[in-house]
């Protein structure tokens with residue numbers, strides 16, 4: 001394989017791995033903060049127990065998130081030296097700000113995890129606030145950088161190819177930032193909420209019916225449900241924004257080849273380039289135009305209007321998009337059902353089919369989030385900086401990239417398996433201790 | 435000093451902080467691997483206790499360095515990333531495994547102390563990471579090409595770095611275990627590491643004019659006063675170790691790292707990658723540098739008090755005696 005493919009594969013694997021830990025790094029501190037706060041107010045030990053368990057799990061998750069994130073900051077340069085040489089001065093600022101967010105997060109997490117006996121209960125609880133805030137800020141900052149890759153602003157190219165008029169603040173606040181950043185942030189809470197709920201739903205299925213499991217499930221679902229609503233709203237805004245700002249990506253979402261008015265949404269199916277059509281899809285006429293511009297007759301630009309070298313891979317983008325939206329809508333319905341039953345019966349619904357669905361919702365939310373990133377990243381191709389720098393021009397020329405890929409792939413698999421085993425071990429220990 | 439110069443100095447300060455703080459964490463890994471004698475188990479526990487709350491924060495100095503470098507000196511970052519691809523990739527594997535192994539062992543089946551697979555992984559990775567990061571520095575000292583990291587001299591620098599990490603850790607641990615039987619264990623280890631580091635330093639200096647003209651030029655030029663101070667300080671450190679003065683030893687060894695790094699930096703100023711790339715030539719446009727300085731200023735306002743709290747809570751007394 002060539003360097004370009006290998007560099008992409010390595011980058012994509014590393015990001016796809018890191019993001020799972022990153023979203024928990026955003027969401028779990030908030031849950032710990034809430035649970036420990038409830039303990040401080042009510043003095044009910046179950047809340048404290050929840051906070052302590054999450055903190056222990058977070059100790060492992062954060063370490064893996066930190067090392068995989070470190071891998072990423074190196075890989076940006078190691079795999080894409082020309083991209084970084086070109087872009088560093090423009091979009092480096094949010095990364096530097098993120099560095100400080102990491103500092104604060106790591107410092108206060110150290111206090112939180114190791115400080116149960118050294119800090120007063122209130123001081124201990126307070127130390128979770130900077131962790132939760134800087135976790136969210138890391139996400140906000142790093143997605144600004146990604147947003148800039150989608151809609152690069154804040155600089156001009158002189159006729160000799162030199163950068164002029166560099167404005168890093170304008171680059172950080174590029175037009176994609178207001179849509180991408182909120183969508184990512186709320187998605188982090190969606191995933192955390194569903195994953196936590198899945199853990200306690202699984203426990204309840206095994207007839208470990210106690211207050212701890214019920215409250216864990218309720219708190220997880222509270223986070224998941226409020227965030228999934230926001231996720232739908234912000235996702236819709238994102239889609240409308242790329243209709244204007246990244247027309248090739250937008251066309252690929254639904255496999256629109258020919259410029260049309262009254263463009264359909266295609267549910268499922270495979271876009272086939274040679275037929276200029278999404279084969280095997282259920283078509284909902286005019287819906288795409290309606291969603292994109294609130295006008296069923298709005299024109300959607302087709303992929304064929306772009307030179308062949310400038311088109312993203314419609315199959316990958318369309319299937320990823322369907323996966324995100326499909327899982328997103330299903331998860332939304334599930335959360336609605338859970339809370340409807342809860343409110344109707346005034347007690348937590350514990351029917352087994354529902355619990356099974358909630359167990360499945362955990363991994364499903366991760367798939368939705370990963371799919372969303374595939375939409376963003378594959379949809380930007382062939383550009384690493386949209387319309388400015390091609391991914392093929394940015395890859396490194398270093399040798400033995402294949403080996404790097406294999407090694408990192410193996411490391412991630414090993415880390416994933418070990419993390420899972422240690423979390424299970426921890427759960428067993430919690431049970432025997434209780 | 436130009437604005438780019440100020441940022442270069444801040445980044446070098448970050449590297450210094452990384453070397454002094456994370457260097458000691460790497461050294462902790464070395465002593466975990468080479469825990470010995472009747473108290474091997476307690477030695478490993480002391481390492482784990484001392485590192486637990488701080489290693490993740492210490493590690494962020496590296497991230498700060500990297501992001502600052504690509505923001506302020508993007509072209510230099512591009513060149514370094516290309517030429518140092520191999521050593522940095524290996525160092526990265528070491529960093530990833532080191533952190534993961536440490537955390538996994540802490541949460542694993544067995545209590546920290548005995549020899550374990552994760553323990554060995556932690557120790558080995560703690561040697562690999564600083565060694566290959568330092569061969570990258572060696573590559574610049576020798577004269578940056580895509581193979582200069584593999585020059586014998588770069589490997590010598592790598593060994594020197596590892597021995598300094600071990601030295602740092604041993605003196606930190608002397609303080610942490612003061613007035614317990616472990617103190618004399620770590621004193622012995624500090625003495626070994628100190629002598630090895632000293633010998634390697636003398637060899638590195640002796641060979642520099644032949645093998646690393648950039649470095650020799652820096653240390654014999656403007657860096658000379660600091661280099662001489664380092665020589666004297668090195669003797670003070672050894673004396674403090676042999677006389678069992680943990681606190682003095684800790685300050686002196688940390689000071690040694692600072693002096694060596696700054697002798698080099700001051701010596702090669704205003705070069706970024708000698709002999710051709712200068713700080714001003716590699717710098718990003720001034721609008722970027724302005725913004726970066728603001729971010730660093732605001733960030734430091736949040737960071738410094740936070741760090742102070744962290745070290746106050748965990749390093750105020752002898753943690754090994756508490757937990």
Ligand code: HDD
Pocket residue numbers: 143150176179180181183184187190191231232234235236238239240242324325327328329365366368369370371372373374375376377379
């Ligand atoms: C749990 C996760 C989750 C859920 C339920 C949804 N999304 Fe999403 N989506 C993501 C998680 C995500 C993400 C975090 O993976 C992405 C990648 C980049 C980003 O900012 O968010 C994303 C990107 C993303 C993009 C591409 C943005 C760009 O490239 O600039 C669009 C158009 C949508 N989403 C649209 C939607 C719609 C219409 C949804 C309605 C149900 C939806 N998303 C649900």
Ligand code: HEM
Pocket residue numbers: 008009011012013015016017019080142143145146370373374377378380381383384391
């Ligand atoms: C916000 C932070 C992110 C940044 C700055 C970022 C940056 C990059 C860069 C520089 C590349 C290589 C160039 C390219 O292929 O265009 C890339 C590719 C890729 N990224 Fe991201 N990324 C981010 C988040 C993610 C996440 C969370 C995922 C999760 C799945 C992801 C998935 C991928 C994939 C799959 C590729 C390969 C694309 C291809 O081969 O076409 N990215 N990203």
Ligand code: HEM
Pocket residue numbers: 015018019021022023024025026061062063064065066067068069070071072073076102103105106135136138139140142143184490493494497
């Ligand atoms: C959308 C994408 C991303 C999000 C939401 C995100 C968020 C986070 C969060 C919350 C953490 C804290 C650690 C944890 O809790 O696991 C973290 C760690 C880290 N991330 Fe990411 N990140 C993303 C992508 C990236 C990218 C593209 C890079 C690299 C350039 C990166 C570099 C890092 C680094 C270096 C750390 C370690 C910090 C430490 O040592 O404490 N992240 N990230």
